[in-house]
Ligand SMILES: O=C(O)[C@H](O)[C@H](O)COP(=O)(O)O
């Protein structure tokens with residue numbers, strides 16, 4: 001049963017128990033480019049209390065550097081080495097886990113942030129924002145010469161998805177021997193300030209259906225992101241028992257935290273609604289704590 005936080009004492013107890021605070025972004029800190037009320041003050045408060053703060057997002061549209069610019073624009077203190085996005089995790093996975101040979105390329109369905117992380121990791125790629133692939137023209141195999149060096153297809157949130165990209169990705173996975181099907185994450189929906197949009201998982205869904213197989217998904221809830229954080233954050237004494245994951249989605253953030261042995265705090269400013277955690281149809285994924293918004297922790301300021 002989740003503990004519903006409400007009093008100042010509840011938040012003081014949370015502050016005492018956890019030294020490392022992992023924050024999901026979309027639906028927790030902001031919806032699109034609109035900050036959740038109180039998020040800035042709460043992050044400042046945690047830093048004032050010498051808490052370690054990390055940002056762990058499945059949103060693969062931005063690189064760590066892009067996210068740093070977004071945080072700066074929104075007036076939120078953040079440092080590049082505190083930001084872990086699924087674009088960065090995917091690039092690390094391809095280079096350090098898959099150890100894809102240097103003469104192989106990745107066919108990308110995704111945006112410039114994902115391309116930037118692949119470049120920074122020294123991974124050759126094609127597709128992505130290439131104008132040749134960003135077309136609404138109908139696609140024909142007659143007019144296409146596939147690249148035989150493509151060794152993986154990587155699919156992330158792509159707000160310019162089209163039939164050409166899906167057709168090329170499908171054929172690389174069908175034709176190129178050993179071509180690996182990767183997804184940065186599989187969130188079904190994407191929360192914006194104006195409402196829900198199809199998420200990264202809904203961008204890769206046509207490929208899953210056409211191929212009859214699932215991709216290797218890298219983002220939350222998979223442990224890859226946590227492994228990435230532990231590997232890159234060597235300066236920090238990472239104690240899972242004193243770490244809390246703050247998220248808005250049960251099947252990514254909360255499952256990620258639980259699988260990693262972390263405490264979990266669900267907020268209701270994003271995807272998950274009250275009816276999913278209470279009543280007869282409640283999800284079997286139960287967070288340790290629930291509060292309406294991360295802004296509620298401003299109770300600590302009084
Ligand atoms: O569709 C997506 O990629 C996700 O909805 C979105 O980007 C999730 O981001 P997060 O909540 O992990 O920050």
Ligand SMILES: [Mg+2]
Nearest residue numbers: 024026027248
């Ligand atoms: Mg979220």
